Amino acid sequence: MSNKLVLVLNCGSSSLKFAVIDANNGDEVISGLAECFNLPDARIKWKFNEKKESTSLPEYSAHSAAIIFIVEEIIKKVEGLEAQFIAVGHRIVHGGEKFTESVIIDETVLEGIEQCSSLAPLHNPAHVLGIKAAQKAFPTLTQVAVFDTAYHQTMPAKAFLYALPYNLYKEKGIRRYGMHGTSHLFVTNEAAKALNKPVEETNIISAHLGNGASVTAIKNGQSVDTSMGMTPLAGLVMGTRCGDIDPSIIEHLIEREGYSLKGVMDMLQKQSGLLGISGLSSDFRDIEQNYEKGHEGAILAVDMFAYRLAKYIASYAVPLGRIDAIVFTGGIGENSVRIRTKVLDNLAIFGYQIDADKNKTAILGEAGIITADNSPIAMVIPTNEEWVIAQDSAKLVSA
Known part of the structure; x- marks a missing residue:
């Protein structure tokens, strides 16, 4: 040992x-x-x-x-x-x-x-x-x-700032920070190896999909944009979190519908996302089981999850210019054949074509390319955030 x-x-x-x-x-x-x-x-x-x-x-x-x-x-x-x-x-x-x-x-x-x-x-x-x-x-x-936020400190101001009075950033620190940095860092390094490219020349879109979910644009090995915001509430549809919404909804619920601020925030954090849409569960395994049974809420939750993710991925063509690969990771990203299929079908305009057999085998810890030979590359890479934490800890102890 x-x-x-x-x-x-x-x-x-x-x-x-x-x-x-x-x-x-x-x-x-x-x-x-x-x-x-x-x-x-x-x-x-x-x-x-x-x-x-x-x-x-x-x-x-x-x-x-x-x-x-x-x-x-x-x-x-x-x-x-x-x-x-x-x-x-x-x-x-x-x-x-x-x-x-x-x-x-x-x-x-x-x-x-x-x-x-x-x-x-x-x-x-x-x-x-x-x-x-x-x-x-x-x-x-x-x-x-x-x-989690450290990896995203390479984002440029045009990506991390909100269009709010600038003093709110300078004086209060209100900006996009992003999360899941250890996971995005790990899969970036692994993707570079799989693509046989130096990490500093690797451009990928990393989709960490679990109960919390985020997608990151990684250019030349560095984070240049990401979906989560000042807090983990922004971005994609998640297990119980709403992701992006019109902020005026909060005012409407408080002023017109009688909600308290705490009640609204609890709803956005703990009662929304897959749970709120499906009315069933925040566990994606339960959602998929009910999807197969034809449950309308489960079908809507899966479709919204995949659609929102595909829109984010498509938008990250802008900061990257060249996409070497889309990488799926996290519990859902590593194991949901259906989600990966739906996302890449939504991205058909970019030429992505799923290979059904490869996609079915890339589960339960198995990595690999899941697209057809004549398609741009999408792959599955199981994340290992714990190893990143262990490596950083060892480096600091040695230093």
Whole structure:
């Protein structure tokens, strides 16, 4: 086993994903998920040596209790494992303009992450809780923050600014930041290898599609535009998030329909997207099962998801000029044959033609080109955000 293991933590508001990653090769030693925090049925599941286990956590457990369990009941039960840890790497959704690269966490960094909470209110406060719990559990290990927003700091002003009074950007930091940076970075490097091109000469459109979803235009290996905005709410249709809407809808619901501001924002964040359209679920697997049964809401949700994504992809021909490949990644991007087909059918004007057989085999972790030989290239690349976090953590520890 490697002596460059990193414990990677991704803390959400009610869950915590974790993995022990070999920074040298990306091998996943342990992975798991603690969920249903602050509820009676709080639980945790994990995988080690291909064996899956799960158990309940104490009622109403949260981040601290989950990390204590991970350390005491999982990590310490594997002889010699903890001694090989070199760092704890934390996925941080929003770093604003304070953080343009990964950093070792100290009090100043922790304070900066807290200050960015208004930009990602569902995420950053949970990250802070996770960091503090990990510092307590591993007081001698270096803690590293890896920011989703950092990769997008190469966007030009014409892409990241909103058409608002300029002082709102200069004085208040209101701008497009983008997320999923670690995923877009990973698939860019992998796409360059697959295309046999230097990454600094690679132009792709990366579609990270999951419960949260974003698409990024990547020119010469760098992000030049992306669909998420100041917060993760903008852009594509997502699991429970609405994506782009007319902002006047918010005023209309408050002034004319009697909604509170909190009620509207909760609706846009937690009750919209695939869930809101279908009336069924935010889980795309449930949506697809009902699509096959002819459920009208599920059919509309799938069609809207694919249509909105195709429109964004088409628009990114503008900043790129030349598209070497469209890359699908994330849970939906890696596994939904239907979505990939619908998106590329919507992009037929650009010459994209799906190869049905290739498309069907590119699921469950399998990468590959899914377009016909005479078509522009679209491919599937499974993402590995945890490895990016582990690599950055190892680099900072070495430095």
